[in-house]
Amino acid sequence: MNKIPSDMDIAWCPGCGNYSILETFDKAIEQTGIDRKKLALVSGIGQAAKFPHYTKANVFNGLHGRALPAATGLKIANHELSVVITSGDGDMYGEGGNHFLHAIRRNIGVKVFVHDNQVYGLTKGQASPTSDLGFVTKVQTHGVVSVPVNPLAVAIVEDASFVARSFAGDKEHLLAMMVAALENQGGFTLLDILQPCISFNRTNTLKWYKDRVKKIDESHDPYNREAAIAMSLKWGDEIPIGIIYRSRRESFEAKTSMLAKGTLVSQYKGAAV
Amino acid sequence: MPERILMTGNEAMAEGAIRAGCRYYYGYPITPQNEVPEYMSRRMPEIGGTFIQSESELAAINMVLGSAATGKRAMTSSSSPGVSLKMEGISYIAGQQLPAVIANVQRGGPGLGDIGASQADYFQATKGGGHGDYRLIVLAPASVQEMADLATLAFDLADRYRNPVMILADAQIGQMMEPLVWKDYTPPADLPAKDWALTGAKGRAKNIIRSFFLYPGLLEKHNIALQEKYRLIREREVRFEETNVEDADLVIIAYGSPARVAKGLVKRGLDNAKIGLMRPITLYPFPDKRIRELALAGKDFLVVELSAGQMVEDVRLAVEGASKVGFYGRLGGAMVTIDEMAQKAKDMLKSRRASK
Ligand SMILES: Cc1ncc(C[n+]2csc(CCOP(=O)(O)OP(=O)(O)O)c2C)c(N)n1
Ligand SMILES: [Mg+2]
Numbered sequence: 161m162n163k164i165p166s167d168m169d170i171a172w173c174p175g176c177g178n179y180s181i182l183e184t185f186d187k188a189i190e191q192t193g194i195d196r197k198k199l200a201l202v203s204g205i206g207q208a209a210k211f212p213h214y215t216k217a218n219v220f221n222g223l224h225g226r227a228l229p230a231a232t233g234l235k236i237a238n239h240e241l242s243v244v245i246t247s248g249d250g251d252m253y254g255e256g257g258n259h260f261l262h263a264i265r266r267n268i269g270v271k272v273f274v275h276d277n278q279v280y281g282l283t284k285g286q287a288s289p290t291s292d293l294g295f296v297t298k299v300q301t302h303g304v305v306s307v308p309v310n311p312l313a314v315a316i317v318e319d320a321s322f323v324a325r326s327f328a329g330d331k332e333h334l335l336a337m338m339v340a341a342l343e344n345q346g347g348f349t350l351l352d353i354l355q356p357c358i359s360f361n362r363t364n365t366l367k368w369y370k371d372r373v374k375k376i377d378e379s380h381d382p383y384n385r386e387a388a389i390a391m392s393l394k395w396g397d398e399i400p401i402g403i404i405y406r407s408r409r410e411s412f413e414a415k416t417s418m419l420a421k422g423t424l425v426s427q428y429k430g431a432a433v
Numbered sequence: 434m435p436e437r438i439l440m441t442g443n444e445a446m447a448e449g450a451i452r453a454g455c456r457y458y459y460g461y462p463i464t465p466q467n468e469v470p471e472y473m474s475r476r477m478p479e480i481g482g483t484f485i486q487s488e489s490e491l492a493a494i495n496m497v498l499g500s501a502a503t504g505k506r507a508m509t510s511s512s513s514p515g516v517s518l519k520m521e522g523i524s525y526i527a528g529q530q531l532p533a534v535i536a537n538v539q540r541g542g543p544g545l546g547d548i549g550a551s552q553a554d555y556f557q558a559t560k561g562g563g564h565g566d567y568r569l570i571v572l573a574p575a576s577v578q579e580m581a582d583l584a585t586l587a588f589d590l591a592d593r594y595r596n597p598v599m600i601l602a603d604a605q606i607g608q609m610m611e612p613l614v615w616k617d618y619t620p621p622a623d624l625p626a627k628d629w630a631l632t633g634a635k636g637r638a639k640n641i642i643r644s645f646f647l648y649p650g651l652l653e654k655h656n657i658a659l660q661e662k663y664r665l666i667r668e669r670e671v672r673f674e675e676t677n678v679e680d681a682d683l684v685i686i687a688y689g690s691p692a693r694v695a696k697g698l699v700k701r702g703l704d705n706a707k708i709g710l711m712r713p714i715t716l717y718p719f720p721d722k723r724i725r726e727l728a729l730a731g732k733d734f735l736v737v738e739l740s741a742g743q744m745v746e747d748v749r750l751a752v753e754g755a756s757k758v759g760f761y762g763r764l765g766g767a768m769v770t771i772d773e774m775a776q777k778a779k780d781m782l783k784s785r786r787a788s789k
Binding site: 225 | 461462463464467470471474475478486488489514544
């Protein structure tokens with residue numbers, strides 16, 4: 161019998177870095193023991209943003225660029241949920257860039273997993289905010305002329321709770337980073353995942369990343385902000401992966417007295433109108 | 434014979450804009466209009482123009498606003514979800530009376546929808562969309578040739594009325610390829626001088642571009658002036674095309690890609706029934722006077738749209754009960770078919786005979 165195609169069927173290119181991110185995510189959920197009934201996956205639009213459809217969780221798939229405000233609303237209403245955003249570099253740092261700045265200031269306790277392939281995948285290969293200078297596409301025919309966004313440095317400057325980078329081509333490292341990110345209780349959690357896009361990014365290939373990524377030395381103290389900034393600025397021949405920064409700043413939920421009495425959804429049970 | 438060139442609708446629109454002197458294009462990727470920024474990014478550097486892929490649609494429309502304020506021909510394009518984001522800027526451009534061109538290559542909605550052809554943004558384009566009492570001039574191309582021709586016309590109309598013009602296309606017209614012929618373009622000699630533009634106030638009083646009028650009474654005056662302008666536009670700029678209308682009992686009214694299907698039906702014929710097609714080319718100003726005339730001449734109408742029924746409301750307003758108005762629409766990115774249209778037309782003609 162022919163299967164009827166559905167939105168839940170994976171629609172990523174064979175060989176896409178997203179597959180190992182998906183596989184590793186499922187392992188990380190298993191390892192952390194997070195109850196999938198209390199897991200909410202929030203996304204905007206893009207190849208990365210299709211992710212929530214392909215695993216088991218509560219799903220909110222909203223507007224391009226707006227995953228963060230939607231996730232913020234969700235987390236405030238029910239802060240006992242693990243709220244994880246799966247987003248692309250275009251979705252989170254371009255269209256959603258303003259929300260990125262302000263959600264970090266708030267230190268809302270959501271986990272942001274960015275599948276950073278340095279390109280707009282879904283719309284077929286335009287430069288993204290993280291594309292390197294000189295990156296040539298069918299739109300940036302003379303190469304990208306704007307300096308790339310450095311999301312890690314931005315997050316550290318704004319004192320995010322947890323800032324890390326990993327690589328889809330190293331599942332073991334990715335698993336460790338996902339587990340650490342999921343277990344972080346402090347507030348805004350950013351995990352930028354370098355993800356080869358085999359169709360539209362022929363520059364930053366699996367090999368390109370493999371030749372450059374380097375695990376951060378254990379001597380690095382993530383609570384040292386200056387050292388973290390310096391680490392976040394490294395890019396090129398050597399790209400550090402690992403936990404770059406942690407802060408001890410209170411999360412939005414911890415600061416909000418209303419939430420001390422329990423989740424808003426439980427406080428208002430029965431009062432639904 | 435003039436050379437016929439094969440192009441997609443999106444590329445034809447981009448080249449039409451460039452030939453009209455547009456040198457400033459700002460856009461953000463979205464399907465099914467990505468061919469417009471792709472084309473602009475290639476062509477603009479060749480002709481001394483500027484292309485920017487902005488960080489969002491909001492940035493793009495405000496870049497257009499800025500370039501337009503200097504009196505230059507500027508444009509942005511997007512598809513439905515991205516056009517919704519531009520609405521804030523469009524309201525300001527209308528309030529500030531700036532000439533600018535915005536293209537919407539519509540896809541299915543609401544929300545993210547899909548990437549199929551749709552006309553569900555008709556209300557948004559013709560009735561406002563953004564806040565305040567403003568109107569866009571709305572042009573509806575139905576062929577690749579018209580994508581080019583109306584892109585050029587859009588800039589002339591924008592300059593003539595200092596008003597934003599929207600090209601309301603759909604995924605089908607944007608994506609398909611057809612031959613077209615380039616016509617020589619010179620801007621109309623009677624376009625008003627842009628003495629309002631921000632060009633540096635050396636030797637003259639300063640120009641101020643704004644939509645902000647706090648002093649009591651000023652904003653109403655400004656609005657009355659806008660309404661007077663819209664009245665002039667309604668009087669002078671109505672455009673439509675008719676096929677076999679004079680002697681028809683039933684006139685199909687459709688624009689954009691459904692109008693092509695309807696034309697197919699009118700040409701094929703429907704047994705011995707007398708059917709015709711009226712295709713609005715301007716959706717604002719709407720050809721309501723002509724539709725009223727046809728209604729008073731005893732013709733019934735079948736409105737065909739890729740929506741749940743939006744333009745049909747304007748047809749009913751024009752007809753004011755003088756004859757019958759039927760509707761056939763497909764939703765969410767689906768295309769109308771000639772057979773379904775024929776069936777609707779037959780049903781209407783049958784009830785017409787029964788009531789006579
Ligand atoms: C308002 C709006 N603008 C534009 C788009 C088109 N669009 C969909 S996804 C996307 C960017 C995709 O790039 P990224 O976020 O890096 O995700 P990837 O596909 O690379 O995983 C764009 C521009 C849209 N859906 N909505
Ligand atoms: Mg991407």
